[in-house]
Amino acid sequence: MTRERVAILRAGLALGFVRPRVACIGPTGRDAFYERWLADGRAGDMRFLLHHVKARLDPRTRYPWARTVVSAFYPYAAPPPPRTAWRQELRGRIASYALGRDYHAEMGERLAQWARAIEDALPGVRATGFVDTAAIFEHEWAARAGVGWTGKHTLTLSEDLGSYAFLGEILVGAEIEPDPPVADRCGSCTRCIDTCPTGAIEPGYRLEPRRCISYLTIEHKGSIPVEMRPALGEWVFGCDLCQVACPWNRDATSPPDERLAPDLRRILSLDEAGFEQRYAATALARAGRVRLARNAAVVLGNTANPAAISALATALHQHDAPLVRGHAAWALGALQDAGGAAARAALEAAVGDPDPAVRAEVRAALGDR
Ligand code: SF4
Numbered sequence: 001m002t003r004e005r006v007a008i009l010r011a012g013l014a015l016g017f018v019r020p021r022v023a024c025i026g027p028t029g030r031d032a033f034y035e036r037w038l039a040d041g042r043a044g045d046m047r048f049l050l051h052h053v054k055a056r057l058d059p060r061t062r063y064p065w066a067r068t069v070v071s072a073f074y075p076y077a078a079p080p081p082p083r084t085a086w087r088q089e090l091r092g093r094i095a096s097y098a099l100g101r102d103y104h105a106e107m108g109e110r111l112a113q114w115a116r117a118i119e120d121a122l123p124g125v126r127a128t129g130f131v132d133t134a135a136i137f138e139h140e141w142a143a144r145a146g147v148g149w150t151g152k153h154t155l156t157l158s159e160d161l162g163s164y165a166f167l168g169e170i171l172v173g174a175e176i177e178p179d180p181p182v183a184d185r186c187g188s189c190t191r192c193i194d195t196c197p198t199g200a201i202e203p204g205y206r207l208e209p210r211r212c213i214s215y216l217t218i219e220h221k222g223s224i225p226v227e228m229r230p231a232l233g234e235w236v237f238g239c240d241l242c243q244v245a246c247p248w249n250r251d252a253t254s255p256p257d258e259r260l261a262p263d264l265r266r267i268l269s270l271d272e273a274g275f276e277q278r279y280a281a282t283a284l285a286r287a288g289r290v291r292l293a294r295n296a297a298v299v300l301g302n303t304a305n306p307a308a309i310s311a312l313a314t315a316l317h318q319h320d321a322p323l324v325r326g327h328a329a330w331a332l333g334a335l336q337d338a339g340g341a342a343a344r345a346a347l348e349a350a351v352g353d354p355d356p357a358v359r360a361e362v363r364a365a366l367g368d369r
């Protein structure tokens, strides 16, 4: 098997995967933790986490033929944003992993190629690749295989690569010699915890997704809790702050990328065709047009810049989605100190909105004064 093992890992490297490693499949032993986690409601709107729970805890319950998990990083560039004054220029910020083509498509193709290479190396053996849409505890298998360790922010990281990488897994129907796990190098560091603007990273290597900006801007479907809206700051899709703070990412250097700081007023005004054209092939499609516009409204409200009022007033009066109109009302309320009469007039003109949730947001925004 040694020769085949080398061929398998080399095939992954040739396809752009980094630190390919192997773990024996078996129960994760995380049953009590995960059941408690779900019972606490931490999945929020991520209903997919409620499905195939047994398979997450032991992949063999769904893939009885599997004997081994091959796991690896698939790195992405993490450029800094352009040097913009986001409040003055009314620009938001998107997480760096979302730049370019949707990683699910790109990684999925490469994992399929890797799986075929494994089947070629091990004739008669089945191999199937998974990206993060599958019921696989990715970080658990990456840690077991020694791809990296699970940091206090609950992402996988390694000394040589840091954490700017997706994870991919291939289940293989043959026993392959496993790699040892790597040591946890977080030590006494607490930078990610100290940096997180919402307090989402809890002691004990735990994350409260419902407080995480990534969850709130991408997965959360409805109204963003009012108390969390200011904490979004400039983030309109995802958040990189805990990764930027991590010392193991200090060597990640790329030139600044304009696409990280999109025009908020443009996002707020996109119609379905415009959204499809601009974002359908990117990871931002997961949030969709309405949620992205909802987020843009919140960030515009966080700018304290009266130049945002006109676009927010248009959204409040004309946007087809009540979710967006409601958040535009909140944002106008937040801008009343900056915009005075114009923000208030826009709110007063919307007191008769046909949607009760929007009317409640308008009343709350006016009632704050
Ligand atoms: S992604 Fe942002 S909000 Fe979420 S844990 Fe990291 S720093 Fe906190």
Ligand code: SF4
Residues within 6 Å of the ligand: 151, 152, 153, 157, 185, 186, 187, 189, 190, 191, 192, 193, 242, 245, 246, 247, 248
């Ligand atoms: S910032 Fe520090 S504590 Fe957080 S993941 Fe990185 S090394 Fe670990």
